[in-house]
Amino acid sequence: MKKIISGNEAIALSFGDSGGVFASGYPGTPSTETLEEVARLGKVYCEWAPNEKVALESAIGASIAGGRTLATMKHVGVNVAADALLTLNHTGVNAGLILMVADDPGMHSSQNEQDSRNYAKFAKIPMLDPANSQEAYDYVRDGFEISEQFDTPVMLRTTTRISHAKGVVERKEKIAPKIGPWVKDVPKYVMLPNYGKIKHVEIEARLLKLQEFAETTPLNRIEMGDTELGIITSGVAYQHVKEAYPNASILKLGLVHPLPERKIREFAGQVGRLMIVEELDAIFEEQIRAKGIRVDIGKNKIPLCGEVNADIIRAAAGDPPAEGTAPIAALPQRPPIFCPGCAHRGLFTILSKLKVFVSGDIGCYTLGALPPMSAMHTTICMGASISAAHGMAKVNEIAGRTEKPVAVIGDSTFFHSGMTGLLSLAYNKGNALVIIMDNRTTGMTGGQENPGSGRDLQGQPAHQVDMVTLVKALGIENVAELDAYNLEATEAAIKKGLETPGPYVLIDKNPCILRYRIKSPVLTVDQEKCTGCRACLKAACVSLGLLPPAEGKKQKVQIDPNICDGCGVCAQLCKFDAIAVAR
Amino acid sequence: MDIFNIVIAGVGGQGVLLASKVLAESALASGMDVKQNEVHGMAQRGGSVISFVRIGEEVFSPVVIPGTADILISFEPLEALRYVHYLKPGGMLVYNKVTINPSTVATGLAVYPTDVEEQITQACPDARGINALAVAKEAGNAKAVNMVMVGAVMKKLPINAEVVEGVVRAVSKEKGIDVNLRALKGGAAA
Numbered sequence: 001m002k003k004i005i006s007g008n009e010a011i012a013l014s015f016g017d018s019g020g021v022f023a024s025g026y027p028g029t030p031s032t033e034t035l036e037e038v039a040r041l042g043k044v045y046c047e048w049a050p051n052e053k054v055a056l057e058s059a060i061g062a063s064i065a066g067g068r069t070l071a072t073m074k075h076v077g078v079n080v081a082a083d084a085l086l087t088l089n090h091t092g093v094n095a096g097l098i099l100m101v102a103d104d105p106g107m108h109s110s111q112n113e114q115d116s117r118n119y120a121k122f123a124k125i126p127m128l129d130p131a132n133s134q135e136a137y138d139y140v141r142d143g144f145e146i147s148e149q150f151d152t153p154v155m156l157r158t159t160t161r162i163s164h165a166k167g168v169v170e171r172k173e174k175i176a177p178k179i180g181p182w183v184k185d186v187p188k189y190v191m192l193p194n195y196g197k198i199k200h201v202e203i204e205a206r207l208l209k210l211q212e213f214a215e216t217t218p219l220n221r222i223e224m225g226d227t228e229l230g231i232i233t234s235g236v237a238y239q240h241v242k243e244a245y246p247n248a249s250i251l252k253l254g255l256v257h258p259l260p261e262r263k264i265r266e267f268a269g270q271v272g273r274l275m276i277v278e279e280l281d282a283i284f285e286e287q288i289r290a291k292g293i294r295v296d297i298g299k300n301k302i303p304l305c306g307e308v309n310a311d312i313i314r315a316a317a318g319d320p321p322a323e324g325t326a327p328i329a330a331l332p333q334r335p336p337i338f339c340p341g342c343a344h345r346g347l348f349t350i351l352s353k354l355k356v357f358v359s360g361d362i363g364c365y366t367l368g369a370l371p372p373m374s375a376m377h378t379t380i381c382m383g384a385s386i387s388a389a390h391g392m393a394k395v396n397e398i399a400g401r402t403e404k405p406v407a408v409i410g411d412s413t414f415f416h417s418g419m420t421g422l423l424s425l426a427y428n429k430g431n432a433l434v435i436i437m438d439n440r441t442t443g444m445t446g447g448q449e450n451p452g453s454g455r456d457l458q459g460q461p462a463h464q465v466d467m468v469t470l471v472k473a474l475g476i477e478n479v480a481e482l483d484a485y486n487l488e489a490t491e492a493a494i495k496k497g498l499e500t501p502g503p504y505v506l507i508d509k510n511p512c513i514l515r516y517r518i519k520s521p522v523l524t525v526d527q528e529k530c531t532g533c534r535a536c537l538k539a540a541c542v543s544l545g546l547l548p549p550a551e552g553k554k555q556k557v558q559i560d561p562n563i564c565d566g567c568g569v570c571a572q573l574c575k576f577d578a579i580a581v582a583r
Numbered sequence: 584m585d586i587f588n589i590v591i592a593g594v595g596g597q598g599v600l601l602a603s604k605v606l607a608e609s610a611l612a613s614g615m616d617v618k619q620n621e622v623h624g625m626a627q628r629g630g631s632v633i634s635f636v637r638i639g640e641e642v643f644s645p646v647v648i649p650g651t652a653d654i655l656i657s658f659e660p661l662e663a664l665r666y667v668h669y670l671k672p673g674g675m676l677v678y679n680k681v682t683i684n685p686s687t688v689a690t691g692l693a694v695y696p697t698d699v700e701e702q703i704t705q706a707c708p709d710a711r712g713i714n715a716l717a718v719a720k721e722a723g724n725a726k727a728v729n730m731v732m733v734g735a736v737m738k739k740l741p742i743n744a745e746v747v748e749g750v751v752r753a754v755s756k757e758k759g760i761d762v763n764l765r766a767l768k769g770g771a772a773a
Contacts, residue, residue: 002611004607004608004611004617004619108622109622132618160622161620161645161646164620164621164622165618165619165620165645166604166607166617166618166619166620166645167617167618167619167642167645168611168616168617236644236645239643239644239645240643240644240646242643242644243643243644243648246643307646309644309646309648310644310648311648321648322648322649322650322651325649325650325667325668325670326668327649327665327666327668328664328665328667328668328702328706331661331664331665331696332661332685332687332688332693332694332695332696333685333687333693334594334629334630334631334661334662334665334685334686334687335630335685335686335687336595336629336630336686337629337630337686337689339629370686371690371692372690372691372692534691537689537690537691538690540686540689540690541689542629542683542684542685542686542689543689544684544689544690545684545688545689545695546688546691548697560683560684562725563683
């Protein structure tokens with residue numbers, strides 16, 4: 001039966017249909033739904049790992065124990081898992097192992113725009129790049145076969161427009177899971193230098209075999225059409241190419257590493273102008289040019305940054321783009337902001353007021369960097385808030401500066417890789433105030449469970465780590481609780497943390513209102529009392545709005561009852577007691 | 584047939600994604616190829632959301648290019664203005680007249696254009712504004728705005744109304760079926 005599903009759903013479905021036994025991953029847009037969908041299949045074991053390195057290492061173990069395995073993560077997650085990956089390429093696999101990585105060209109929801117195809121080249125392993133949901137489904141099965149045939153991990157790369165785009169998928173016949181033997185094999189799995197040296201030679205030999213495979217596999221197909229323009233492409237870029245030039249000749253690569261040299265040479269010889277369309281880096285182009293093949297249109301015309309589309313491709317080939325009108329300029333922007341009722345609002349209202357330096361991290365709270373809060377001053381990568389604050393404090397100390405940095409991090413990010421930074425802070429006599437916003441969910445990616453939420457990926461009860469005990473065990477003596485909904489208490493707690501020398505940790509345990517569906521009675525503005533001073537607007541809440549100005553008077557504020565969550569932060573900012581629960 | 588392009592715009596939390604799902608499933612149920620795409624993640628937090636549904640014999644790209652949309656459905660007036668350039672000449676625009684303040688307006692950093700409806704009409708003279716919130720409330724649930732908006736463009740779709748109703752039945756929770764069907768019909772009559 002045909003279904004319309006996203007690339008992520010297709011990968012999950014195919015994992016279940018292709019004898020998958022074990023799946024692990026860490027949430028990250030646009031990869032997150034893959035593992036959630038595996039969980040929804042019901043019959044296949046899967047779990048959230050605290051970070052991507054743990055996910056991949058657990059996947060390696062599962063493969064060694066004989067089960068077909070999937071690890072899922074977003075592109076930056078592979079950086080975390082890279083240590084495991086760059087040795088997994090040496091050991092190879094027992095049962096098939098697929099590492100699904102979701103890239104985010106255009107940076108819809110990411111801190112960088114890296115092209116994960118570089119990892120396949122770096123690790124010298126095969127990579128599949130599906131162009132729609134059907135291929136995402138098919139390539140999981142192909143990936144397991146390649147993985148087992150060539151004794152290699154396989155990377156399955158998607159992009160946002162594959163992971164989140166829905167298309168029609170037809171399922172294949174289900175393969176029942178088969179679990180192979182769990183065998184001790186020291187030279188294969190113990191990467192001491194002596195064994196590693198042998199494995200490196202094997203990696204190079206394997207790559208040559210994979211190159212031969214790339215020449216003949218139907219994953220790489222030539223669609224001959226009009227020969228004036230020939231285009232080499234892969235992934236979603238193929239769809240944009242078909243949109244721009246439905247009749248052009250195309251070499252569509254499904255296996256994007258290693259490249260089929262003879263096939264490319266043959267194709268290039270049959271077409272007039274050769275064009276390479278790839279999103280982000282010039283990975284195909286550099287390799288193809290290095291083989292001495294003439295490339296007429298590539299990154300000289302197609303941007304290295306952002307997504308491609310049919311218009312960009314047409315313009316690159318010298319044709320006019322589709323007739324479009326320009327967007328209307330100067331409209332108010334609508335950036336994301338803390339949800340009405342979110343505990344982060346209270347915290348950042350105070351951090352903004354105190355004008356402290358905030359070393360930030362990855363999560364919903366990163367939105368605290370946006371105006372009017374503007375109260376986050378660095379966001380680098382998962383877990384960096386605490387370690388970066390530590391480095392700042394050390395240099396401040398050397399420079400004789402007295403200001404203490406504040407690190408803000410969420411629970412899931414803390415478990416991911418913030419804990420090691422805190423360990424360093426305690427160990428190296430650091431001097432930072434660390435605020436852990438423990439809202440019991442991985443919020444920004446849509447509310448996934450984590451080791452602090454008390455539930456597992458299936459929603460079943462699981463061990464819930466106690467944050468205070470954990471923080472103390474890492475060596476932090478000064479630990480206090482925080483209630484960010486209470487502005488006065490929050491200000492006092494932060495001030496105390498800043499005044500107390502050495503590491504200091506504040507933990508806010510208010511749960512995510514979106515994930516746990518928390519709603520308090522709606523607030524309203526007493527128009528008699530409102531002076532139009534706008535102090536409440538510092539709360540940066542979309543339920544607040546200015547009324548049309550009455551003649552000669554300041555605009556007063558109103559609260560949209562459909563949006564207000566009743567958190568009370570705006571009411572505490574009002575000096576005239578104008579905001580209260582609606583009667 | 585040519586590819587039929589639908590763009591759905593709104594604000595995170597308004598149900599743009601479910602409306603997109605209904606349209607995509609309806610196209611599939613009518614035997615057509617379909618691609619549907621939106622960007623989630625940051626958009627969930629009250630940000631601007633845009634979703635594409637492309638219907639035809641064989642659909643390649645999941646992305647609608649500006650200047651090529653047959654229909655723009657906007658759940659909010661400012662978002663209609665933000666994405667009106669996606670419409671092709673003669674394309675149809677239906678928007679919900681109920682405004683939602685962006686955070687930039689809520690914090691006093693920007694001003695919501697008071698002439699938003701005039702600007703919409705200027706950009707698209709045949710644009711139709713409806714109070715989808717009122718229709719949804721009348722149907723029994725303020726959250727059914729998305730079904731009202733689907734109903735409002737139903738006549739223009741290359742899909743039979745019965746098919747859309749069948750899909751709404753299938754994707755709704757049991758107790759929400761009647762409300763959603765009433766919202767769909769209410770939208771069609773608005």
